[in-house]
Amino acid sequence: MSLLDIRDVTLKFGGVTAVNALSLSVEEGQVFALVGPNGAGKSTVFNLISRFYTPFGGSIRFDGTDLLALPSHRVPSLGIARTFQNIELFHQATVLQNLLVGRHRHRRAGMVENILFTPRVREEERAHRAAVEEVIDFLDLQPYRDQRIAGLPYGVRKVVELGRALASKPRLLLLDEPASGLSVEETQNMRWWIDDIRRQMGITVLMVEHDMGLVAKVCDRVLALDGGRMIAIGTPAEVQSHPDVIAAYLGTGAISKTADAKGARR
């Protein structure tokens, strides 16, 4: 059975159908990409999985659990972590504190124990810290450990957000445009990290990405969306050469007409 199974999901905002009867399934250990032009509904799919939105119909199951029966703050406890398209970090906190929030689902002690800071809380804190340090080592965040997010450059924030998601030790990682706004070197790093996340950590990745170069290098399976509908699915090469995908990205007719017009003028 697949790890994430979305069946026949539809979501409308007023008259706009953001996601239209979409079905997809992500197998354990895959790196799966959602591609499509702006407004195709890619981020909406993520927000559906995170339970920020409730679909009109269909089902979303994670490892057999019905996600639609859970409120959004229970989703991470199943082992689903995510990043956001426009970085959503805790600005007034340090990198370390941000990553520690990623450990939230692993906390055990209750409110009163926290207030009294019992030995058990200290024990837990040490464990959280050790887990976070692993992530810091993995992503080379040591120089920024005690810096506040508000003063960090964009590229680093992007990595911190990835780190916060990894700190929760997820089974499924949702990456919303991990390479957007990154330089060529940073995109390279991101590519290797995604590879390592899958190989070393055994985490399944579902990502939205516009950079087809990155998608082609790290993904096993790609699903192309347009207007909330699936238009193609397959390996990166298959999807890239699919006529509907080319049409969705470049348009039909119009482009050849301008080409013709240019030719005519020449």
Add this chain to the structure above:
Amino acid sequence: MRFHFKTSYDTDIDLFPDWGKRGLYLALLALAAGLPFLINDFYLGEATNVLIWAVAGLGLMLLTGQTGQVSLGHSAFMALGCYTCVLLMEAGAPFVVAFVLAGLITGVVGAAIAVPALRLHGVYLAIATLALAILADDLIVLLAPWTGGVNGKYAPAVTILGLQFNRWSNPAAWYWLALVVVVLVTWAYRNILRTPLGRSFAAVRDSEISAQAMGVDVARTKTMAFGLSCAITGLGGALMGLFSEVFNNETFGFLISIQLVMMIVVGGLGFIHGAFLGAIVISFLPQLLSIVTDTLGRGVAIPGLESAVFGGLLILFILFEPMGLYGRWLKIRVWLELFPFARKDMFRRQKSYLKTERLR
């Protein structure tokens, strides 16, 4: 500048990073404990007042500074804490029991009120809580059989294990009582900050949407923050009522809420030190004003001067030093540490990147 060579995670987990810091705060505590031997009874009373305001301020700081929720209704919770404590004492409960129970009851009531109130954001929450403060005033009058209404109530004598606490006959004991409460509350506050609880508060403050995506139950966290905040403020209210010995509905009028907000903004939002600095300003500003009017105005009292100065101060701080007195001190400290290499624009606020407002 001091660099910490960290050899264990406990360095970050402990309350103080090194013995220098620990020593500094121990010295401060020793100074605070020895204060009754250093100053006269009048100023000792003022110092007790500062500590009591600090307790109430720490309560609001937890909600506004740490969790980012505004409340203009905290005078209501001070009143609740005070009346609960006094009524329990009149019913025969020993002071310590009544005091702790007053905090707990205020916390529970606060959390119950938070459930509907925290669906509101920002200015709407401020308005709703302001209504609460005004409502509390009326409720105290309406419940005159228990609360004494506008005639007020005399606080019963505070005794712990046969030891009498009276602000006139032994002001030092009262001062120490307030000091013990302040230290315990500050310790609990620090514990909250260094645990997942405090981090979830900060997460809710900075980005509700990603807090949720990390598994933080936003509604529950806000309710806990509101409850804890009200409990602490309730303790402050109980101390304030007992210390003033006689109190009525006007003791906890909504202007007290405004003063609390002013206190934490002027002191420095989000800092424990801020609550204390704010408390000092709140307690000594009226004295300072009366000294100034005595010397300049030859003793002619100007009605409303205090409120005007408080209001003006609040506006000036929001405009020119949003991080408050403690934020200013941090900047001075960095300037001194880096001297002569501090740059003028080091603390210029950076324009932050686009934040998603679509998801709320």
